[in-house]
Amino acid sequence: MRYCRFNxxxxxHYGRVEDRGGELWIVDLAEAPEEDLAFRLAHGRATSWxxxxxxxxxxxxxxxxxxxxxxxxxxxxxxxxxxxxLGNEAPAEPLLFFKPTSSLLGPGGTILLPAASERVDFExxxxxxxxxxxxxxxxxxxxxxxxxxxxxxxxxTARDLQKKDGQWARAKGFDTFCAVGPLVGDEIDPxxxxxxxxxxxxxxxxHGSTADFIFTIPELLAWITAAFxxxxxxxxxxxxxxxxxxxxxxxxxxxxxxxxxxxxxxVARDL
Ligand code: MG
Numbered sequence: 494m495r496y497c498r499f500n501x502x503x504x505x506h507y508g509r510v511e512d513r514g515g516e517l518w519i520v521d522l523a524e525a526p527e528e529d530l531a532f533r534l535a536h537g538r539a540t541s542w543x544x545x546x547x548x549x550x551x552x553x554x555x556x557x558x559x560x561x562x563x564x565x566x567x568x569x570x571x572x573x574x575x576x577x578x579l580g581n582e583a584p585a586e587p588l589l590f591f592k593p594t595s596s597l598l599g600p601g602g603t604i605l606l607p608a609a610s611e612r613v614d615f616e617x618x619x620x621x622x623x624x625x626x627x628x629x630x631x632x633x634x635x636x637x638x639x640x641x642x643x644x645x646x647x648x649x650t651a652r653d654l655q656k657k658d659g660q661w662a663r664a665k666g667f668d669t670f671c672a673v674g675p676l677v678g679d680e681i682d683p684x685x686x687x688x689x690x691x692x693x694x695x696x697x698x699x700h701g702s703t704a705d706f707i708f709t710i711p712e713l714l715a716w717i718t719a720a721f722x723x724x725x726x727x728x729x730x731x732x733x734x735x736x737x738x739x740x741x742x743x744x745x746x747x748x749x750x751x752x753x754x755x756x757x758x759x760v761a762r763d764l
Pocket of ligand 1: 567568569616618648730732733
């Protein structure tokens with residue numbers, strides 16, 4: 494099952510996404526995930542929608558972030574080559590930080606470069622979408638039922654402020670610094686290794702595989718849920734491969750994993 498969330502005629506909908514001849518289309522409306530309370534209060538039961546739905550090409554839809562998380566948990570330095578490129582040791586334990594939900598940005602949205610930073614980097618990442626409330630999951634437990642699916646994320650980072658502030662709240666947390674989408678899909682298997690690529694203006698900048706994670710998905714889930722309860726809809730950004738670099742006004746940045754579409758965003762100065 495693959496689904497997205499989008500605006501259509503001034504209201505929010507969930508849509509089922511299908512591959513039609515190599516292109517992704519929204520082919521039907523989908524039921525909202527149970528955690529999307531605002532959506533459910535506005536629409537009542539999903540089956541009450543009555544308008545005729547004509548398929549829309551995914552790239553032509555007014556897409557929103559496909560999730561409405563209560564929190565966004567991020568993993569730093571989960572690929573050896575990326576830790577090395579920034580002069581860091583590979584961590585002995587998972588390194589966690591948060592991004593605020595106010596930093597969420599949908600597919601096609603514009604990443605805004607804040608005046609406070611002189612260097613804002615892209616970080617293409619696989620994100621896990623949690624499907625069940627979970628705490629204290631054991632590393633050897635069956636973790637797959639906890640995951641609703643996967644999506645793409647860009648963990649946009651003000652690199653200079655990350656160093657200057659010590660705490661990463663500002664560097665990782667500006668508005669628009671958490672681009673996610675375009676869809677949630679459960680038909681890939683990151684534990685077996687999926688390819689993740691980031692392009693800037695069409696040029697390949699990051700090419701990694703989730704097979705190179707320092708900490709595996711069950712190890713991350715055990716570490717994270719030992720500290721916080723995860724709620725349905727919560728996002729876990731699993732870290733970025735090597736090749737991070739700065740963004741400039743006018744750039745277009747694309748993050749892609751086969752089966753999850755392409756997360757594409759433009760970049761502009763925040764005036
Ligand atoms: Mg990151």
